[in-house]
Amino acid sequence: MQVALKIWRYDSATGDRALKEYEIEAPDEATLLDCLDIVKDRHDGSLAYRKSCRMMICGSCGMRMDGAAVLACKMRMYDIAQDGRVPVISAMGNLPIVKDLVVDMDPFWSKFKAVGPWLQPGYERPEDGREYRIPQERANVIHKESLCINCGCCVSECNAMESDPEFLGPQALAKGMRFVGDPRDGAIVERLESYSGEHGIWECTRCFFCNERCPKGVDPRDAIAKLGAEAMAHGIDRDMGAKHAKWFIRSTETTGWLRETELVPKTQGIVSSLKQTKFAINLAKHNKAGLAFPPHVAAHVEEARNLRKITQEQDRGGALGHVQGERALARLAHGDAGESLEEIYARPGAAPRPFLPGEGSAQGQGSLTQADVTPGKEPTRKRGEA
């Protein structure tokens, strides 16, 4: 197939930037990474980008295509080429560009390290020489977070980081959740304290770009929400962000609507809110701030209260409750799950039904437990023995 690409080239020595177009011939199954390889080999050897595994696991080839972060090795180009689109390829955002599509990952890794990304064993240790006993269900809490390949796509897209470059950011916080949710970790409270501070979890603007663009389904925003819930469950709620969130609940629970007038003092505290008096008066003038006392109660307040009740019953106070039951990679839709094996085998154009030699193809698919055949159990003859 014919593929055309526009690539933002950047020369760090001169600071020159240029958008260059390349037209190449690529095999139909080519990914964006394959196309970059063709450009580099046959058209311009000076093109710089990172790559290694080409199977979505090493996290090297994060970059932007048409302004959205992607893993180049995951991006199949066939449809794009068929549509005649000419995508623009550029380096990831929120990180300094080194050359062409290569960014400086140092800021990324220093935030990674800032969350103390290693297990801090707690008081409960397994008996010597044994593993911790953790049911799979409990381990599932950090399933998504442990899929992270540190590619930086979420950081590239993070809107909060754009306004506060010191924000820990979605990747580091997801890594933090990986430990907070781990029953083996003994520093959960200290972690939550630290992640709840300035540039921490409450800085997130909930734009969900990180969830959207993560190529592995880590859902960093969900991780941040879980950290928030865990922090509050542990009574760590001094941050304005936490108070803000708490007021949302209190307000909707009592009157069924968000009382924004009270939101400011509840979040910032009385003293700090006084500074906003002028702003509040302005709002009142324009009929934007209700000052009625007692406040109006919404007609269907019960609905808001029921909603709250449901979330409480589901025990969504902590991280456990925030696992939505989806298993990141497994989220890939797989059509109608109701089909039986017989129906799958009978699908039009289906590959033949498996059979063992000697059996008719209509019967016998062998046994699921055949895997347990144990060649090693035959007697092991020792050297020197007859």
Place this chain on the structure above:
Amino acid sequence: MRAAIEAFDAGADVAMISKLHPTRSHSGAAEGGINAALGNAAEDNPEIHAYDTVKGSDYLGDQDAIEIFAEEAPGDIIQLENWGAVFSRREDGKLAQRPFGAAGSPRTVYSADITGHVLIQVLWEQCCKRDIPVYEEFFAWQLVENDGRCQGVVCWDLLHGGLKTVGGKTVVLATGGAGRQYRVTTNAYACTGDGMAMALHAGLPLKDMEFMQFHPTTLYPTGILLTEGIRGEGGYLINKDGERFMKRYAPNALELASRDVVSRSEQTEIDEGRGIDGSVLLDMRHLGAERIIERLPGSRELAMTYAGIDPIYEPVPVRPGAHYHMGGIETDNDGATELTGLYAAGECACVSIHGANRLGGNSLMETITFGRRAGRSAAEWALANTTVEVPEAVERDAESKLRDLLDRQDGERPWKLREELGNSMLENFAVFRTEDGMTKQVEILEGLRERYPNVYVEDKGDVFNSDLTQAIELGNMLDTALCMVTAGVVRKESRGAHARPHDYPTRDDENFLHHSITRWKDGGIELTTSEVRFTHWEPQERKY
């Protein structure tokens, strides 16, 4: 990373050098699991693990090393778990274990099908905890040899440009394999045999280089790995008629015979016209959506992304692809090489525990157990001995070689040679080998090596010049490939991954129960042999 952690804990001053960020290493792409005889899923013990490994190696593995390996593996796994590795669990909360090829018991500890990834993460976490410095994106190029010992590495600083020499009392090579010598490979672009080539150029012996493992289930057409765990979970291999052909080749173990056996069976099916488009089918339909999603989500994602196939509904086309070098830099059981101060561990090394064929799940374990041992012994030597001295001439010579490469104003682009290498290795030195094919391949490699001094690096800049490093990598692949094929020609037997069905179809213990040793001498390859170390197990016929 395991070696660095161990050396750090032993009190040594350690730094890591890597051409990629450490978490980008290809161990992270390992999927199915890591073998240790914990006995969580069924009765098991290190002796059975050792025996399976010896048998799997087609009796070419060094049995003393294998016994150490099997014995120490369970402790290493527990340590990884205690460090925080996110493994899959049984209902009782213990580590889950799944069946793997040619294993006498379900012995493979796993994390769904991303085991390598979680191990890379936990090792990196432990490196962060110790604050071990990393020379990241430093391309190691030449060993510093002085006073009869290894005293450092000359590197190209990829990010900033320029040669940087890192001195050290000891150096541990953990540079992985060279699967990129083949067009169809599971290996990452980074797997170009740099460490093996560095050792070779320093005059050190490479051992058993002819043994290249072909993994039976690599996705058509890209060669991306689909884990053996799929078959461990009960997946079938079928030909175009739907027949589970493995029954005819390995009547007991079927799909879970050892990798060399399965790859040969598949290749025979394909060669005899029972394949589809040069591949066979890996069928998981009967496992059901739930099991596939729970245990094999990564494999499903790979099949969907790269072949457009959802394995819940359709079998996946697979074929054998170059996967793993059983051979490598010869080391003793503590990772020490012939050169004082130089150690090696992992795929670049050959202890040898894999012999002529490696068992699935043993390579991750090897990186941990022998990485630890190499790190320990390297640290002990460094702490007991004194100075580091890097003669100026070393860097000067390297600089002039590099300038020669960079200043060349025209010539052949490396990709042409790389493509010819990849195609010809696949044609002449893959699952089945013939005298003619191998002889021809030696000629092809010599031709490529003659053309190599004329390759042209287009990028003349300093910053992130991957055009330069890729050219160096090509040279490394050519030199190590020549060792492989040269050793292959003289091994006139079929053993493990070295199969010559047309001229020498059987194993010949009388003449070839020995390691082959290749080393660089006077501009050519010198071939010798060394003895296999036996402890308990006498060679027997190998059946699955």
